[in-house]
Amino acid sequence: MIKEEKWELRLYIAGQTPNSVLALKNITKYCKEHLKGKYTIEVIDLLINPQLAEGDQIFAIPTLVRKVPEPLRKIIGDLSNEDKVLVGLNIRPLSD
Amino acid sequence: MGKNIQETLLKTPTGISGLDEITNGGFPKGRPVLICGSAGCGKTLFAAQFLVKGITDYNEPGVFMSFEETASDLTQNFKSLGFDFEKLKAEKKLRIDHVRIERTEIEETGEYDLDGLFIRLNYAIDAIGAKRVVLDTIESLFSGMENTALLRSEIRRLFSWLKEKGVTAIITGERGESSLTRQGLEEYVSDCVILLDFRVIEQIATRRLRIVKYRGSTHGTNEYPFLIDENGISVLPVTSLKLDYKSSTEIVSLGLPALDDAFSTGGIYRASSTLITGTAGTSKTILASYFAMSSCKRKEPTLYFSFEESPDQLERNMATIGIDFKQAIQSKLLHIHASRPSLLGLEMHLMVINNLLAELKPRTVIIDPISSLITIGNSSEVRAMLVRLMDTLKINQINALFTSLTHEGHSGYNSSALDMVSSLADTWINLENEERNSEMVRSLLIVKSRGMGHTNNKQDFTITNKGIHFTSSSKKTKST
Known part of the structure; x- marks a missing residue:
């Protein structure tokens, strides 16, 4: 058995904008495919909690933050490029 | 457009000795002002003094959004000038937000906007009722991100948002080769542009300030010498005095x-x-x-x-x-x-x-x-x-x-x-x-x-x- 790894992801959005909706849809899809059962996605809407933007150094929306595993990584944009997201998050495809 | 700031040009005192004389009262109230100049010309100090004097002399709280130095560096650096950032922060008159952009930890994929920045700024402004804002130096965004076309349109949106918010803002920009700023920010700030210059003439360092543009206001057009000493920046409005002094008969x-x-x-x-x-x-x-x-x-x-x-x-x-x-x-x-x-x-x-x-x-x-x-x-x-x-x-x-x-x-x-x-x-x-x-x-x-x-x-x-x-x-x- 490979050591149990867990991905803690945070998606920062600002209201239900097309980019944010798309980003959430994309990351959920990638995680289901590659990280089944080993991930959590926390969605933070900065319109509701603006004070949380400073802590994770958020300036672009949407921003996906990988809190765990370390080191911290950020991917900004609607996450439409799957390869870039997977590489960015250090997720190796499960298949093969 | 917001409010009726368009109708009459109200001014905000700059807190920089001598500058109000040249600008006939200060910066345009509720509008962004671009301060540009090469490295080491005093842009950050200029901005910091505008904020601190705004608080201490005119009771206008301020937000310092720094894209370069951290809050603790800024606090340390300006201590020698008697700017007590800690105290002003504790009094809820000043907020410093350091926007750190680490290119190595950021990937870009697909469409995005800078709403995160807007939200942070808005939150900081509303938290203390800020009337003054400094963005130092927003061009740092360009070194951290790839999509420059998007950045440009977002920065343009930011400036008009600042106007609507009714805050008087200083935006600093690094001097470019053929333009006033590297990213041509002067195109977006149409109200007031000030150029700082630092040169050495006959082995003597001289600092100069020039108002490149000030829409809707008269202003001195010369290059004015300015100094940085233990009291901060002071501009010498060399020719602005009028011949209206009293003559004694004693x-x-x-x-x-x-x-x-x-x-x-x-x-x-x-x-x-x-x-x-x-x-x-x-x-x-x-x-x-x-x-x-x-x-x-x-x-x-x-x-x-x-x-x-x-x-x-x-x-x-x-x-x-x-x-x-x-x-x-x-x-x-x-x-x-x-x-x-x-x-x-x-x-x-x-x-x-x-x-x-x-x-x-x-x-x-x-x-x-x-x-x-x-x-x-x-x-x-x-x-x-x-x-x-x-x-x-x-x-x-x-x-x-x-x-x-x-x-x-x-x-x-x-x-x-x-x-x-x-x-x-x-x-x-x-x-x-x-x-x-x-x-x-x-x-x-x-x-x-x-x-x-x-x-x-x-x-x-x-x-x-x-x-x-x-x-x-x-x-x-x-x-x-």
Whole structure:
């Protein structure tokens, strides 16, 4: 058995904008495919909690933050490029 | 568009000494202002002073959004200028938000916007009711992100958002090769653009400020020297004073009764300026010292700028002809400030003079010799500085006396400088040493004196251990 790894992801959005909706849809899809059962996605809407933007150094929306595993990584944009997201998050495809 | 800020152009005081004079009241209220300049020209300090003075002097809370330095670095850096960021933060008057953009930990994929930045800024502004905002330096975004076209449109959106928010904002930008800022931010900030410049002229560092654009407002168009010292930035609005000072009719003595008698009024007007010219060794300093002593005798504080002799040397030399500087210094009436003219730039000298004027509040100021200041700048700068200095002295009702070294045979070397001083001076006295019958004779001539009659002939004098003695009696030739 490979050591149990867990991905803690945070998606920062600002209201239900097309980019944010798309980003959430994309990351959920990638995680289901590659990280089944080993991930959590926390969605933070900065319109509701603006004070949380400073802590994770958020300036672009949407921003996906990988809190765990370390080191911290950020991917900004609607996450439409799957390869870039997977590489960015250090997720190796499960298949093969 | 927000509110009715478009209708009349209200101004926000900048908190930078001298700048409000040039801009006729400050920055455009509720609008973004672009401050650009190369590295080390003082942009961040400029912005910080705008915020801190806004809080302390005008009760306008401020947000400092830094894209470069961390909050603790900023706090540390400005401590020496007396800007207490910690205290202002604790009082909820200041918020510092450091936006850190680490390219190595960021990937970009697909569409995004800068709403995160907007939200952070909005949150910071609303938390303390900020009226002033600084973005230093927003161009850092470009080095951290790839999609420059998107950044540009987002920055444009940010500036109009700031306007709608009604905050007066300073945006700093690094000087570009062919444009004012590297990313051409000046295209987006159309209201007010200020350029800071730092250059070295003849080994003397000079800082200059120019208002490139100020829509809807009159402003000075010159390059203005500015200084960074322990009080922060001050701009010298060299030519902005108006000729509206009061003219005194009170008469003060030059310190020598015989010389006073040469004027129909028995002395010169208070707060007038006197120029004493002469070649080397014609006793200009002695005449200046008499004037200083006459001021001290009236119990009026006197400030003596000596650019050639140390206070000690001056004191010793004057003692040999019976002028007691020592006692005047001890009684705190006379303050001698000696420095080498070449040590500082022209505007630094002017600033030192201004600071001492504010500190000591003298009634009489002597600059001995002003010609040594003239040698350290180009003539247009010097002229502007002299005009400014004389106006400052007049406005403060200070008696001024300048000595100026001239050269044998009126060589062209500093005759233009002499021209400018003499046209500004109210009274001009020329001293001469000439050979008559194989004897060196000292003489004095009043070249001009505004608003009073004076003798028109040369008066011979000698210098003994008791001081100056006139040997030919003065006659009143003009009005009595």
